[in-house]
Amino acid sequence: MKRDGMPRSCPTLLPAAALLGVLAVAPGAAAQPAVPCSSLPSPVHVTGSSAVKPFLAELAKVLSASTPPITIVYQGQGSCAGVAAFFEGAPLSGAGLSHWDADTELLCDADVEGRPIDIAVSDVFATTCDPAYTTSSTVSDFAGPIQPMTFVVPNTSTQEAISAEAAYFVYGFGDASGVPPWTDEQFIFQRNAGSGTQQMMAAAIRVPASRWRGAPATSSDDMRNLVAFSTDEERTIGVLGANVASESSSLLKVLAYQHYDQQCGYYPDSDPLKRDKRNVRDGHYAIWGPLHFLTHVNINTGDPLSDGAALVIDYLTGRKQPPAGLDLIKLEAQHHVVPECAMRVRRTEEMGPLASFMPTRSCWCYFDAVAGGGADCDRCDSDGDCPSHSPKCNFGYCEPQ
Template identity: 45%
Template sequence: MKSLFRIVSILCFLLGVGFAREAKAASCAALTRLGPGGTTTSTAAPPVVYVTGSSAVKPLVAALAPVMFVDPVKPATLVYLSQGSCTGVSAIVAGAPMSANDTTNAIYWDPNSTTLAAGTKSAKEESCTLASGTLADVGVSDVFAQTCGVASQGLPPGTADFQGPIQAMTFAVNKNSKEQSISAEAAYLVFGFANVEPWTDSSFHFIRNSLSGTQQMLASAIRVDAKFWQGVDRGSNDNVFASLSSLVAQADADKGIGILAADYSSRQEVKQLAYQHYGQRCGYRPDVAALDKRNVREGRYAIWGPMHLLTQVDGSGLAKNARARDLIAYLTGSEPPPLGVDLIRTAVAQHVVPPCAMKVQRTSEMGTMTSFKPARSCSCAFDKEATGTTTCKACTSNDQCGGGQSCNFGYCEAQ
């Protein structure tokens, strides 16, 4: 029998066939480029930028990472670990190692990867193992640092919060639920006490935890401490979505409720609830027409906030890590991404709003909204991408625009 096994082993080797074994992920600190077809090479990958925190940033990072990897001028490898918004804050404000709780689920993107987008995986995605003590270059949060219970007196010297795309957080139900809306007062009772019909069974409240930016932002909105919500911690947007969408019986569909970022609650298997904030007379959803986020951009839908990109900065206020500085510039819109990546298109597809498309702003969690005029507006380009139409005049130069308008992102606008 041993001789037979040896013969089979030799044949498998000669034929290039191996026995099944668990693949070992590469070290994130010593990555090499993949060759065509995903083959291994000995060529070192570009310098690494370590990013951790909110899960909401992943689609945007996934859009930028492959082109940053091959950027001929400023190449970089983006290594990302999803750990929750408040963990992203702590990674920068407190210097907590991003590898403290998880060393095996970090990912990066190589254009030669053969990974296809499926489930929670994005295209070109590969995994790597974090070394003990690995520190983040960029911490990403859906909420302000103060909301996470740190930096109550402001960020410590040498750190900065750069604000990126705007996200809306939502209450959602199964697509077959009879419910259409929820008020702040009702949500306070549902998630604080579980005593508002039809949401009286907290085992059907699919929530997150106090480290989640989704739950923290909604908690600030309805004024229920994120640590004391009534419900089942499902740990991620993916799991909350799965719990809501899997409810089959009508009775279960009616009593189920969850919290989701707008990109998840916009999927057909679940239904966004219109939300009526304290002091409002009507409830609103983030969109007027699909993808346009007009109620967010104009301040009618209340539960939104900017994506926060925290990092260590030098004396001039710029990120110490030059490649982290590039990533932040692309995500905040202060510099165009390399190789023609269209972040407005990516933002629309991921249900977030670039700051240049906003007409209101706020400076604290669920704070008072004030009018906002971006230095270079992209409202027309955003509308065109989101809805397929715009009333703005198309242009290729400022000379084609009149009345003090400028040619912004292909359209004449006032800013």
């Protein structure tokens, strides 16, 4: 590997000033006296990755008003912490767990006696967190929407791209990286070995997550702030899920990334001003994986033991059409993840080889439309409106199948 192996960038790289946007700050839960979580109607306990919370919240609002009502109780504690709690049988604990009524995020307190976690959500495969955490006849991993991970710098930095080889030395050697300008560990920011973001990026650049060099960030929000408000914008670099990075575009710049054996760098999107995730969806951008929904299943049927968990998983993985009025494809696009129906490649292991993929019911064109990039596809009301090369009318657009 060459320490100075910075990539050419195939896309046009725009100056930082062109990337300015509006930082979205999610409102907190409404202030109210917390109730015992066990007192809520049909609670489904979910924990793990924070990436799932935006669209989990919208689904929770709909399910709370269903007949009979179902309550999603959520505690974000990081991917690997959630996976560990699930496999080790630890219940949700503490005060201030999130749940939702039809309009608002509310709080409840975990029960003293605890109850098993119904769903653990992880940015990475459970075995990436710990090889002992394997699926079995009683535990299944249901793959959900695709989440990209990114290298980020302050938006005033002049840096535009990074190669896997350069990242290997930056995060593997820190002060001794030999990759200017990233040669000072106080400005090289990492998460920790329990972070799904760090675990996936570790697999990508081939530096074990537990051996990364750099100053620690306690959360995605902390990472965003440490990078954005660094006192040395040129020597600063960090890692973030694309959802947080994209929603912080007034503060941060996503670097184009050149993976091993690639000839140039790619953004997750077709250009840095779009949010279409085209380079993720067709396999050019390398660092991504599905959200994983782990739950206990019936040994004979493979179905989730909890009816509530089954419903939540079926909706969030696209196995079942979402309730009326809930457009999960649009919601996922707005939060910078990609439903399987908008993908053309897939992988079955962490940062594993890509395989060509065509979903049973494609939403490639509709995702383009709702992600803001515009859909270069024929509009339709029925299959009869579509040409022979794209004969199926899905979500208002003609698709191959």
